[in-house]
Amino acid sequence: DGGITQSPKYLFRKEGQNVTLSCEQNLNHDAMYWYRQDPGQGLRLIYYSQIVNDFQKGDIAEGYSVSREKKESFPLTVTSAQKNPTAFYLCASSLDSSSPLHFGNGTRLTVT
Amino acid sequence: AQKVTQAQTEISVVEKEDVTLDCVYETRDTTYYLFWYKQPPSGELVFLIRRNSFDEQNEISGRYSWNFQKSTSSFNFTITASQVVDSAVYFCALSEGNFGNEKLTFGTGTRLTIIP
Numbered sequence: 001d002g003g004i005t006q007s008p009k010y011l012f013r014k015e016g017q018n019v020t021l022s023c024e025q026n027l028n029h030d031a032m033y034w035y036r037q038d039p040g041q042g043l044r045l046i047y048y049s050q051i052v053n054d055f056q057k058g059d060i061a062e063g064y065s066v067s068r069e070k071k072e073s074f075p076l077t078v079t080s081a082q083k084n085p086t087a088f089y090l091c092a093s094s095l096d097s098s099s100p101l102h103f104g105n106g107t108r109l110t111v112t
Numbered sequence: 113a114q115k116v117t118q119a120q121t122e123i124s125v126v127e128k129e130d131v132t133l134d135c136v137y138e139t140r141d142t143t144y145y146l147f148w149y150k151q152p153p154s155g156e157l158v159f160l161i162r163r164n165s166f167d168e169q170n171e172i173s174g175r176y177s178w179n180f181q182k183s184t185s186s187f188n189f190t191i192t193a194s195q196v197v198d199s200a201v202y203f204c205a206l207s208e209g210n211f212g213n214e215k216l217t218f219g220t221g222t223r224l225t226i227i228p
Contacts, residue, residue, distance in 0.1 A: 004156075033213060042116070042203065042218030043157075056214065090157065097212030100147070100162055106155040 002027045006091050006104035013085075013111050021076045021107045023091035031097050032074035036060060037088040037106075046089075049074055050097055078109065085111045114139045116206050118219035125194055126227050133189045133222045135204030141165075143209025146180065146187045151201040151221070163187065165209070191224075199226045 004025045013019045025032065031050045035043040045058030049068040063082025068074055074093075078085045088108050092101040115138040125131045137146065144165045149157040161171060163180050171178045175192045191198050204219045 031213065040121070040220060042205075042220045044218075045214065045216070048214050050214075058214070088155070090155075092157075092213075094213055097214060099213075100159040101149075101157070101213055101216075102159070103149075103157040 004091055004093055004102055004104035006089075006107050008107060009105065011107055011109045013109070015111055016080045017111075018077055018079050019085075019109065019111075021078070021089055021091075021109070023074045023076065023104060025072050025074075025091075025093045025102075025104075027093055027095075027102060028071070029093035029095050029102070030071070031094045031099075032068065033092040033094075033101065034058075034064070034066065034074070034076045035090045035092065037090060043090065046076065078111075085109060114141075114144075114206050114208055114215075114217045116204050116217050116219035118202075118204055118222050120222045121220070122223045122225070124225040124227055127196060128193050130190060130192050131194055131224065133191075133202050133204075133224065135187045135189065135219060137185050137187065137204070137206045139206060139208055141208040141210075145207045145209070147205040147207075147216070148178065148187075148189050149203045149205065149218075151203065153200070157203065160189075194226045196226045196228050199224060 007022045033048040034046040047066040049055035065077045090106045091104040117136045148160040179188045201221045203221045207216045
């Protein structure tokens, strides 16, 4: 079955450490996205990529970095510069930027 | 700037009751798209519907229906004869016409609990 796989489901890190969240899709979608979800808030866009080897900052990119070396993969690194990294992170993809989003199951990151 | 308001934070209804989730939006564009997504306990958001601003026809899909009214800037979602599997967080979202998902604005979501 085609879909988006995010791993791990739960991630725990100490403050000051960088951590990378994995996102893989086998839907052959061009566009991929990373969102952050906090309690009581809507999803906020961190980074997006509309094509391989290209990505753009979203609304809350500070403290995060991404790469898009392969069409199917869009890993997100949460750096130590992110002041409040504890959150639920969702990866999504779409056929193109105007098509509906397909989401992964998310990674819950806890930084202490 | 575009904005989506889902004033109902949490709703609980008894199974088989009908329930309506409200969504009010703000945009200066005449061309825009409205969406509903469902987030079950498993975490992933599931696409339910997309409606463009030029199509005000209501839509029905099984037990789900959507009422789009430009006059009140609303895009409400009704579940008829609710079931326990409908329990989830529901998000309304808006994107303005010349932009795609990179400019998608989500509401804060409504948590729906169906009581068996």
